[in-house]
Amino acid sequence: MMDPHSSAQDVIRCDLCETAVVQMHCDTCLVNLCKACVGEHISTDESKDHKVVKFKARKSTPLYPGCKFHDQEQCKMYCNQCDIPVCHKCIASDQHLGHKVSEILKVVDERKNKFMKEQSELNETIYPIYQDIASDVQNRMSKLEKEYGDLSTAITKHGEDLHREIDKLVKKLKAEVDEMKNTQLQTLQKHLDEINKNISDIKNEIDSMEIAKDTNDLSKLFSVTLKVHTYRNLPNKIIPSLPKFIPGKIHGDELGKMFGALSSSSLTSDKHGYSMKTTQKSPEAGSSPPVKQLLDEPETVTTIDTGYDTLYNMACLSDEEIWTSRNDSTVKLYSINQGSLLKSITTKSGKNPSSIAVTKGGDLVYTDYHDRTVNIVKNEKIEEVIRLQNWRPRGVCSTSSGDLLVIMESDDNKQTKLVRYSGFTEKQTIQFDDKGKPLYLSATYFSRFFTENRNQDICVSDERTKAIVVVNQAGKLRFRYTGHTPAPRNKPFDPRGITTDSQSHILIVDYNNDCVHIIDQDGQFLRYIECGLSDPWGLCTDTNDNLFVTQLGNSQVKKIKYLQ
Structure with missing residues (x-):
């Protein structure tokens, strides 16, 4: 505490004479005064109603706002309906007739x-x-x-x-x-x-x-x-x-793809569920892909006969090679142009894979529903990367960032969730919407089809609810697509395989109607692809946006051109 006898203290002086100690205060003009200067201050502007009070009681006098409509009047009331201060003349006018008015000091x-x-x-x-x-x-x-x-x-x-x-x-x-x-x-x-x-x-x-x-x-x-x-x-x-x-010919950005690529960086807000993309782009997404228009008449380029009894899943290794699987323990690699078998892999458990995919590095990855594992094949050697407990994997997808997305079901078949893995580490779980309701229902078949779109939305084909469920990168529901009528055979929408292309189109197999639906990234229907399809099941696209469709009954793969 300061000693007043040994410390210098600031003293407030009169605003007029600037020498005497302040004793009074004009609440109207907000001026500090000594007693001797009070009369001089009032006389300088007699048009005002000067409220001079002791300095300790300064700002105790309310300064009512002047009325905008009536000169020299002060607004001492407040119209609650118009939400403005009013004077007594305003209240008497027709403008505020019947309005609830309060004292402005109360407000x-x-x-x-x-x-x-x-x-x-x-x-x-x-x-x-x-x-x-x-x-x-x-x-x-x-x-x-x-x-x-x-x-x-x-x-x-x-x-x-x-x-x-x-x-x-x-x-x-x-x-x-x-x-x-x-x-x-x-x-x-x-x-x-x-x-x-x-x-x-x-x-x-x-x-x-x-x-x-x-x-x-x-x-x-x-x-x-x-x-x-x-x-x-x-x-x-x-x-x-x-x-x-x-010399091996390298076209376009193939060298960049062979070397590796960066995924798009992003900033996400989990609270609001929106994603604010940065301007940093990966080599693959460094510039927007050229706009390609849908062909008026899609055409079949080639048909590959796999020799399977039944054909289920498929994943493009390159523009020239494609992995296929059926209801047995083998996964086969075919040449697209030659239609010949190049390689065959047998699963570790001897059971059929429930789903297959290809990683960014070009390695085959498959899920084994029977022994609860996700496996990767490198140099023809099978390596277990994920083993589940109390859950069984139904499907797998490799993302643009190099993560693995795995869709799985609980042992009692009552719950389904989608989990993102970075290496062996679980990063994200997507299971419920904002109201706490399940996004996905348990599947009837071993395989679950889903994919990541170019805008990083996750698109799941849910054959139980007969819908495509699309969530954003944060796992927030964007929309559900339940088909478009009239369908080619006028049968209910029955989704199976799903894939996307460079235009962020979402392509979905409709098993009942022997066709493929094309919708945009916001779920708007664009057109059907038929091309004489019979029992279509699996889908994938290559880097040139050619579409590959597996046909369950005749075990053929059709290569279809649908973009210009």
Whole structure:
């Protein structure tokens, strides 16, 4: 506490004379005054009703607002219906006839009380929370700096690894070139040695004949053997055939896809369920894809006969190869252009896979409903990546970020949920809508079809509810699609396989109507694809937006062009 005898204190002075200590205050003009200056202040503007009070009682006199409609009148009342201050002339006018009017000081007290409560809430609750949020954002920014640094380091390391692999490949090819060269040079050298020997023999023959021709010794003449006919048969001409180096052709951004890609970064708000995309884009999404229009008449490009009894699932490995599976333990890789079998994989459990997909790295991944696992196939070796307890996997999908989405059902078949995994770690569970109701019902079949759209929506084909259920990246329900009428065969919508394309279209098999529905990313119907489909089941698209459809009955895969 300050000692008034030894400390300097600020003293409030009169606003007029600026020397005397303030004693009074004009609440009308908000001016501090000493007693001697009160009269001078009032006389300077006699048009005002100066409310001069003791300084300690300053601001105790209410300053009523002037009326906008009646000069020199003060608004001492308040019209609740019009929500404005009014004077007594306003109240008497027809404009406020029948309106509820209150004393303005009562309204002021109510507002001040409200301000006090809200000020208290701001000071004691909201302001500290915002400080905590600011601190949390700062921490996230620091963490983000580190994680992006780690990401850059991982990309650099991956590039170095690829360089080493390329160096090994170059060394191997150059060794093969040297080996081919040495083999051909050895063959040619042997041929040259034989020719040089013949040259030497021919020269000896010529010399012998010369001697015999000039001798009169008949014995020597008849001892010379003529071999000219032997040399008339000239040796074969050996022409070396050089190998050609045929560089692998890389079209467009294929090198980027082979190297790897970044998913789009995003900022999401779990509270409101909206997603605010950043301007950072991955190489795949660095520029918007070219706009492609739907063909008036989709056309079948080719048909692949798999030789299966029944054909269920399918996943594109590339624009030229496609994985297929049926109701047994084998998953087969087919050449799209040749229609030939390239490879066959047998599941680890010996049971049929409930779903298959291809990762961003080009590895086959499948779910095994029977032993509760999700497995990945690398270099023809099967590796278990997820094992569930009390749940069984129905379907799997690889996302643009490299995560795995797995749709699963509880052992009692009463619950269905969709889980996002990053490696072995569970990151997100999607099961209920905002009202706590299940988004998905248990399936009748082993397979569950779903996919991630280009805008990162998750689209699930729910054959129990006969609907397509679409949620955003945060798991919030966007819409349900239940078909469009009239359908080609006028039968109820029966969704099975589902896929998306570069235009964010959603394509859905309608088993009952032997067709494929195309809807936009917001669920608006665009058109049907028929193309003579019979019992369609599974769907996928390649990077050129060609559509592949499996046909359950005849075990064929149809390749269909539907975009320009």
